Amino acid sequence: MRGGAEVLAEGLRRVLAGAGHQAEIVAIPFKPYPPERILDQMLACRLLDLSEVAGMPVDRLIGLKFPAYLIPHPHKVIWMLHQHRQAYDLWQHPLNDLHTYANGGDVRASIHAADTKLLPQSRGLFTISRNVSLRLKTYCGLDATPLYHPPQDAGCFYTRPAENFLYFPSRIDPLKRQNLVLEALAQTRSQVRIYFSGPAEEPGFERTCAKLAHKDGLENRVQWLGAVSEEEKRDLYARSLGVLFPPLDEDYGYITLEAMLAQKPVITCTDSGGPLEFVRHHQTGIVAEPTPEALAAAMDSLWDDRERARQWGVAGRQRYDDLHIDWDIVVENLLA
Amino acid sequence: MRVLVVTSGVPFIRGGGEILADNLCRALSRAGHDAELISIPFKHYPPNRIPDHILACRLLDLTEACGVRIDRVIGLRFPAYLTPHPNKTIWLLHQHRTAYELWDHRTAGDLIHYPDGPVIRDTIRQADRELIPEAKAVYTVSKNVSDRLRRFCGIAGEPLYSPPAHAAQFHGGPADGYFFFPSRVSRMKRQLLVIEGLARCREKTRVRFAGEADHPGELAACVEAIRHLKMEGRVEWLGWISEEQKRELYANCLGVIFPPEDENYGYVTLEAMLSSKPVITCSDSGGPLEFVVDRQTGLVADPTPESLGQAMDALWVDRRSAAAMGEAGRARYEDLKISWEHAVEKLLC
Numbered sequence: 277m278r279g280g281a282e283v284l285a286e287g288l289r290r291v292l293a294g295a296g297h298q299a300e301i302v303a304i305p306f307k308p309y310p311p312e313r314i315l316d317q318m319l320a321c322r323l324l325d326l327s328e329v330a331g332m333p334v335d336r337l338i339g340l341k342f343p344a345y346l347i348p349h350p351h352k353v354i355w356m357l358h359q360h361r362q363a364y365d366l367w368q369h370p371l372n373d374l375h376t377y378a379n380g381g382d383v384r385a386s387i388h389a390a391d392t393k394l395l396p397q398s399r400g401l402f403t404i405s406r407n408v409s410l411r412l413k414t415y416c417g418l419d420a421t422p423l424y425h426p427p428q429d430a431g432c433f434y435t436r437p438a439e440n441f442l443y444f445p446s447r448i449d450p451l452k453r454q455n456l457v458l459e460a461l462a463q464t465r466s467q468v469r470i471y472f473s474g475p476a477e478e479p480g481f482e483r484t485c486a487k488l489a490h491k492d493g494l495e496n497r498v499q500w501l502g503a504v505s506e507e508e509k510r511d512l513y514a515r516s517l518g519v520l521f522p523p524l525d526e527d528y529g530y531i532t533l534e535a536m537l538a539q540k541p542v543i544t545c546t547d548s549g550g551p552l553e554f555v556r557h558h559q560t561g562i563v564a565e566p567t568p569e570a571l572a573a574a575m576d577s578l579w580d581d582r583e584r585a586r587q588w589g590v591a592g593r594q595r596y597d598d599l600h601i602d603w604d605i606v607v608e609n610l611l612a
Numbered sequence: 613m614r615v616l617v618v619t620s621g622v623p624f625i626r627g628g629g630e631i632l633a634d635n636l637c638r639a640l641s642r643a644g645h646d647a648e649l650i651s652i653p654f655k656h657y658p659p660n661r662i663p664d665h666i667l668a669c670r671l672l673d674l675t676e677a678c679g680v681r682i683d684r685v686i687g688l689r690f691p692a693y694l695t696p697h698p699n700k701t702i703w704l705l706h707q708h709r710t711a712y713e714l715w716d717h718r719t720a721g722d723l724i725h726y727p728d729g730p731v732i733r734d735t736i737r738q739a740d741r742e743l744i745p746e747a748k749a750v751y752t753v754s755k756n757v758s759d760r761l762r763r764f765c766g767i768a769g770e771p772l773y774s775p776p777a778h779a780a781q782f783h784g785g786p787a788d789g790y791f792f793f794p795s796r797v798s799r800m801k802r803q804l805l806v807i808e809g810l811a812r813c814r815e816k817t818r819v820r821f822a823g824e825a826d827h828p829g830e831l832a833a834c835v836e837a838i839r840h841l842k843m844e845g846r847v848e849w850l851g852w853i854s855e856e857q858k859r860e861l862y863a864n865c866l867g868v869i870f871p872p873e874d875e876n877y878g879y880v881t882l883e884a885m886l887s888s889k890p891v892i893t894c895s896d897s898g899g900p901l902e903f904v905v906d907r908q909t910g911l912v913a914d915p916t917p918e919s920l921g922q923a924m925d926a927l928w929v930d931r932r933s934a935a936a937m938g939e940a941g942r943a944r945y946e947d948l949k950i951s952w953e954h955a956v957e958k959l960l961c
Contacts, residue, residue, distance in 0.1 A: 300623045302653050305616075307673040320671035323664040325655040329622050330826075477678075 279447075280530060281341060281357050283428055284404070288338070288355075291603040297611075302326065304344045308360065311374060311383035318343040318390055338610055339398065342387075346394050353400035353610050355423060358408055358527045363387040364415045365525060371450050392416045402609060405528040407549040423609055424601045427530040429506060433537035435589070436514040438582060441469045441499075442543070442575060443516035445509055445531055448476035452523045453545075453566075454485050460571035462492035466579045470520065471512060473501040513538035518561070518578045518585055522571060525549040536560065536596040541588035543574045554599075560592035613960065614681070615640050615647045616674055618695050619688040619705075620654035620665075627796065628879060629689055629705050631777050632753070636686070636703075636959075639952035645960075650674070652692045656708070659723050659732040666691045666739050686959055687747070690736075694743045701959050702744060704752040704761065704769055706876045711736040712764050713874065719799050741765045751958065754877040756898040771902075772958055773950045776879040776886070778855060784888030784938065785863035787931060790818045790848070791892070791924060792865035794858055794880060797825035801872045802894075802915070803834050809920030811841040815928045819869065820861060822850040862887035867927045867934055871913070871920060874898040885909065885945040890937035892923045903948075909941035 285301050292299035304321060308314055321343045326334055327350065337352040339345030342360045362374040363384040374380045395401060395412075401420040403409045409420045446452040454472060461468060476482040489498045504512070513519065519535035522545040529550040535542045536554065542561035544551040557563040562577065564570040578585045617640070619633050633649055640647035652672070654665055669691045674682055675698065685700045687693030690708045711733040714720045723729035744750060744761075750769040752758045758769045776782075795801040803821060810819055825831035838847050853861070862868065868884035871894040878899040884891045885903065891910035893900040906912040911926060913919040927934040 298624060302623055303650070304652070305650055305672055305674060305677075307676060313673045316671040316673065320668040323668040323671075324653055325661045325664065326623070326653055328655065329624050334623070 280528075284357065284425070285340060287425070287428060287603070288606070291607055295604075295607055302344075304347075306341075306343065308362065309373075311377050311379050314343070314360070314383055315386055318346060318386070321347045336611060342391075345398075346390060348397070352398040354395060354398045354402065354420075355606075355610055356401070356403040356408055356412065356420065358404075359391060359411065359415075360387050365411055388416065392418070400610070400612070405550045406553050407525070408527050421609070423606050424528075424599065425603055425606050426601050427533050427537070429510075430533075430537060430601075432506075433510055433534060434514050435539035435593075436511075438517040438540075438586065439515045441471045441516055442518050442520050442578070443512050443540075444470055444472050444520040445504075445512065445534075446472075446474045446521070446523070448472070448474055448482055448485060449478060450481050451526075455481070455488055456522060456566065456568065457520055457571065458485060458488040458492075458494065458498070459568040460575060461494055461497060462488075463568050463572035464579070465572075465576050467497060468575045468579050469497045469499075471499045471501060471516070473504045473509065473512065475503040509534075510538070513540060516540055517582065518543060518589070520575075521548070521551055522564070522566065523548050523551070524566075526551060533596065533601070535589075536592040539586075539589040539593040541578060541585050541592060543571070543578065545571070554592075554595070556591075556595065558588075560588050560595055613645045613683040614677075615645050615684045615686060615960070616682050616697075617647060617649045617686045617688065618674065618692045619649070619651050620669075620690060620692040621651040622655070623653055628877070631879075632705065632774060633688055635774070635777055635952065636688075636955070639956050643953070643956050645956075650692075652695075654689075654691065656710075657722065659726045659728055662691070662708070662732055663735050666694060666735075669695045670743075684960060691739070693747075694739060696746065700747045701749045702747040702751065702769075703772060703959055704744075704750065704757055706753075706757055707740060707760065707764075708736050713760055737764065741767070749959075749961075754899045755902050756874070757876050770958075772955055773877075773948065774955050775950050775952060776882050778859075779882075779886055779950075782859055782883055782886035783863055784942070785860075787866040787889075787935060788864045790820050790865055791867050791869045791927075792820050792822070792861050792889075793869040794822040794853075794861070794883075795870070795872070796823050797821070797830045797834065798827075799830065800874075803830075804837055805871060805915065805917065806869055806920060807834060807837045807841060807843055807847065808917035809924060810843055810846055812917045812921030813925050813928070814921075815925050816846065817924045817928050818846045818848070820848040820850060820865070822853045822858065822861065824852050858883075859887070862889060865889055866931065867892060867910070867938070869893075869920075869924070870897070870900055871915065872897050872900070873915070875900060882945065882950070885941035888935075888938040888942040890927060890934050890941060892920070892927070894920070903941075903944070905940075905944065907937075909937050909944050 289299045337349035339354040345354050362372045366372045368375045402423045403420045406422045409422045412418050518541040521531045526549040532551040532554045542555045545566040555561040562574040564574040637647045637649050685697035687702045688705050693702045710722050751772040752769040755771045758771045761769045867890045869892045870880040875898040881900040881903045891904045894915040904910040911923040913923040
């Protein structure tokens, strides 16, 4: 599996190496089911010893993901991508199943106990977003500073005049809610068109989306581009009228930032998590209720007033620049 | 097929094991499989950390990823090869050597010096004996590694040779006046013995050494010996070199010197054969002895300065037979049919 986490780890490694440090990624495989396997793998991580290599101390350990961030080290700093969400904000969520196992509650309690007890042992606790910090505070009572980092190849994004489509780049996944966007599309007043790109990893959900696009006769208003290259993606951002990104409680979300870099307004939802830290309603995009009606109204509103959409896009880029999202600041904090 | 290659590694350190793992993944992909490498960090000291790492590997679950079955696991290095999987093949690079043949080695032995060393040694041996046979098939990288596995654990493992990286790019060339010795600088590779051998030569033989030192101390010992034996004019110390430089140095040498102590396998031997060069190795060198045929593709000397010196003199004065041995080495490499296609086929069958 390769996703945002792998991109982030590789980006961090490259920046550390560029700053003159010797940096290497250690990836521990993790399989979260059946639930008792989670406990095994937490223990496995606790048993590893990364304090030295061949007699030379490892000066700093940067932990990113559960349960690997539990590996002990005297100079560990955690930059949390997210906790094991099934045991926290996604507990009893219809898309997850930890709670359906007889031992689900016990395993959840063990995860909570491990995080609450072991995370404070690190000498620094950071997260990738306010959203992740907020969850950590809510569920574990721990304070952590959010540290934003730029998307991959941030310097390569550019803008072009808007063409007649909204762009939704994301894995085709229930948590990204392409289904909600398709339901909304059926309710727009204007002939809004959407380009979707991103790999489909869940065949069931892909079929759901295909059915929705078919049912309402939306075929010629929807394009499925599948997995696209980074160059194609930047071109699609640049030529779009605006970007759709209404996931459910996203940890961080590069798409918001990429849209801002491409000077495009972003439509997101009130429950989308990470994107809400960046999108300002009616200044750099639209924050809609997570309903087909509200999303449809948001799409119509961008579609109908192109000049305003353009201005919001420019304001989004300005906001990105004002935020000083910079790898150097991340590294400085992680190595302080 | 979805295949996971599972190995142990020490972060920041790359050697033959890492190269083999990378090349195996690439060969699997070329054969149309979905292959990925997992490297579990391993720190072998103090000794009581070893059982922790064994347990950690036993606790990992590589049966599936996101609900999709992993069809095969190929385990390479201790203790990662002990990670359970219903469809596991082990391709043993080597066991934890200081619990076995290097237990009481005068310089390499480490466990033996700790109070809990014997207990940890027995734990490692027991884990290997009981858990290696869980694998559907056990291969090793050489006869040498198979022999040790049979001798210490009573387990049969079939040797399966693999080509060195970029095997197709090695080529022969006219012999200049030097022997080539590419290797990490370490006691087990015995650069020091070669320097002493050089001092015993009757001819003005010359050696070019390439490779970085494991520890600054290893390098210092060689430099001191060169100075002490006044060999400065006959030794060239190249340090780290690129793969291209390495191939050129092979192509233009008179012969390759590779006299390590009990090497598991040894890509250097194969690279020399690919470059049509004779190899000087020693009677206790392990892996190289599976390839070097004495007086046909090289010379097998005793591990003494005198014997090594004689072997160097012999090739130095008879360039024609040195060249002939090199050609015979290349022919022998071809005869052995060493290929990644074959290795992948065996590992997945």
